């Protein structure tokens with residue numbers, strides 16, 4: 685195995701591993717360590733199938749079960765293997781989506797931060813990639829927090845924020861009616877359970893309100909924090925190649941997706957390791 689750190693604010697490339705064989709305990713622990721050290725890890729040229737990806741995911745930790753609202757219509761071909769989902773813009777013969785999230789650009793977010801136990805790791809395996817765009821970008825939330833001006837830090841230190849997500853949109857949901865929308869209060873700054881480092885835990889797509897403030901008051905505080913945290917100097921942008929397998933530490937980074945043409949196929953196979961309640 686070779687670990688090559690990227691010349692970027694985060695990330696490493698790891699070669700010499702073949703995940704058609706499930707990692708043993710020792711290798712799984714090593715992989716977890718590499719993810720915690722580099723936040724995003726790229727394993728190029730993997731050729732494993734969905735079952736093997738699931739076995740790999742299980743070796744790293746408990747598989748994230750589906751957490752979808754009861755009225756969400758699941759695209760039929762998205763979950764052929766329980767624990768595996770497809771992120772895809774490809775339509776079936778009836779014109780129905782075959783993926784779990786909408787097309788197009790997607791703002792920065794932490795996966796499932798709108799639930800009590802946000803995911804620990806998210807993994808994507810590239811099956812089809814668009815010619816242009818559809819890149820995944822990650823933002824280093826350790827660095828975003830550490831470099832934040834004290835004045836800005838003081839606006840959220842020790843506070844909780846409300847994270848919401850509406851599966852029907854890739855933008856913020858209508859905040860006037862949050863009744864039927866999944867949501868959870870989370871600390872604005874978390875202490876990472878493995879590394880012990882403090883990381884910013886708010887994001888543009890899902891964080892909408894700070895404890896004790898109205899949504900309008902919160903927006904005034906949150907906007908400059910989003911702007912600070914999304915600076916290029918904290919970001920790595922990955923242009924996908926078929927057979928790339930990428931894992932990221934969902935508590936240490938946010939991720940987003942760049943625009944791509946609807947007519948250009950993009951299909952990624954996703955699995956996740958579930959997390960625990962967060963601490964400050």
Ligand SMILES: [Fe+2]
Pocket residue numbers: 793794795939
């Ligand atoms: Fe996501």
